[in-house]
Amino acid sequence: MKTLTISVAAYNVEETLDQTLKSFYDERILDDLEVLIVDDGSKDNTAKIAKKYVQKAPQTYKYVYKTNGGHGSTINKGMELATGKYFKVIDGDDWVDTDSLVEFINSLKKIDSDLVLTNHMECYPQQYKKINLVSGMENGKEYTWKDNINIEKVVLHSVTVKTKLLRENHVHITENSFYVDVEFVVWDAYVSHTIVYLDIYLYMYRLGEPNQSIAxxxxxxxxxxxxxxxxxxxxxxxxxxxxxxxxxxxxxxxxxxxxxxxxxxxxxxxxxxxxxxxxxxxxxxxxxxxxxxxxxxxxxxxxxxxxxxxxxxxxxxxxxxxxxxxxxxxxxx
Structure with missing residues (x-):
């Protein structure tokens, strides 16, 4: 079993996908990582870029084509196909800090918590901003919802969850719609019992682009x-x-x-x-x-x-x- 499955939501992301997939590539973690590139019916060069990485590291990268069904459908397909103990969603226009990903996967090997929280960076064209949504939690220590912890909110960029919990609870995300990431992270919080916080700035969240759905x-x-x-x-x-x-x-x-x-x-x-x-x-x-x-x-x-x-x-x-x-x-x- 892989330690981590990253499900990449990819729809017409030829301008950013190479940066996304390259950020996962490190010889130290290729055997522990599964990257599902879920192509949601792209009409640009998304498939070409994805297949380049499949050829480069077939033990890690998997290309999955599906007819267009929206962001939620890519998450659903990722949950269906994932073989990793843990599951994380990363959008095809975002990326991760590679060294942080190596540290993250090495940490995942040592823990068994249901929900894993990390920090992220908001990446604007002119500046990067550090975001930490957790307080009252020590790095690497396991907690439960009964403990005196403060998780301001959960967001797609901060959460990683046990794959089996998603399947056992028959989690299904609304398809053919934007803004479904909140459904996914609310489910992650609901199905989890134990939580660990890792003080790592892992996810690089691209912001400030005029074509984004959140503009x-x-x-x-x-x-x-x-x-x-x-x-x-x-x-x-x-x-x-x-x-x-x-x-x-x-x-x-x-x-x-x-x-x-x-x-x-x-x-x-x-x-x-x-x-x-x-x-x-x-x-x-x-x-x-x-x-x-x-x-x-x-x-x-x-x-x-x-x-x-x-x-x-x-x-x-x-x-x-x-x-x-x-x-x-x-x-x-």
């Missing part, structure tokens, strides 16, 4: 997908609550992770004209309430969502102005 102009274009995933997260949280098996700190981490997607959908609507923004936010929020009163009430603990709901949404014009100012400073259109 605000594209989020507005894809707002229907944001809504769709938000509703899926509402239903997931509702089911987890009904199952009655979440521990308090586990619930906190899951809540702080998925609430950001709900708030993000509302904030995207704030980019629309005021009347249209208010109408859509009210409709969206009422749909959440109809899907799960438990989730709707829990979301009141989020400051932004609570403020948005104040006085029957009367503060939306003010929030819209404030948000547009923030967006204009952070993003270039």
């Amino acid at each position: 605000k102009v594209n989020m507005l274009k894809n707002i229907g997908m944001q809504e769709k995933i938000s509703y899926e997260l509402v239903k997931m949280y509702d089911q987890f609550v009904k199952n009655g098996d979440m521990l308090p700190r586990q619930e906190e981490t899951i809540f702080h992770t998925f609430k950001r997607s709900i708030g993000s959908t509302m904030r995207t609507y704030l980019l629309l004209p005021t009347k249209i923004a208010r109408k859509n936010i009210e409709r969206f929020d009422k749909n959440i309430k109809s899907l799960s009163l438990v989730t709707y009430q829990r979301l009141n603990d989020d400051k932004f969502i609570n403020l948005t709901r104040k006085g029957n949404y009367v503060l939306i014009p003010l929030l819209k102005v404030m948000y547009k100012i923030w967006v204009s400073k952070k993003y270039k259109y």
Whole structure:
């Protein structure tokens, strides 16, 4: 069995895929690592680049072609085919720090925790920013959700999970949609019992590119997908609550992770004209309430969502102005 499977979500990533795959290539870890390059129906040179690495190290790199089904479908295919003890998803426009990957895999060989958390770097065109979402955890020490730990949230860039837990819990990610990474990491937190934090800056997360799905102009274009995933997260949280098996700190981490997607959908609507923004936010929020009163009430603990709901949404014009100012400073259109 391989120590780690990395599932690479690859769709028309000819400009970045070589950097991604090269970052995994190190003679010290090739026998311990499986890289599944899941080509989601690309129409560029993604396949050509992928096959170059398959020829170079066939014991490590595997090329998998599938018809286009979205990011979630590549994760589902990766979970289906993975042979590694641990499973990690890396997007085809991101990469890893190679030396950190070697250290990471060597650490994975010595542990047996369900969930492994690492740091990551936000990589903007002009600067890199270190991100650490964990506090109260010693490097390499195993914890459970009962311990006094603080995991601010889980994100795709920080999580690695035991493959067998994903299969045993029949984890399936929504297909034909963007923004599904939150579904995957919420599942990772839910199915895990033991957690270890490794103080390694492993994942290099590319940001600041205008064609990314998280660019605000594209989020507005894809707002229907944001809504769709938000509703899926509402239903997931509702089911987890009904199952009655979440521990308090586990619930906190899951809540702080998925609430950001709900708030993000509302904030995207704030980019629309005021009347249209208010109408859509009210409709969206009422749909959440109809899907799960438990989730709707829990979301009141989020400051932004609570403020948005104040006085029957009367503060939306003010929030819209404030948000547009923030967006204009952070993003270039």
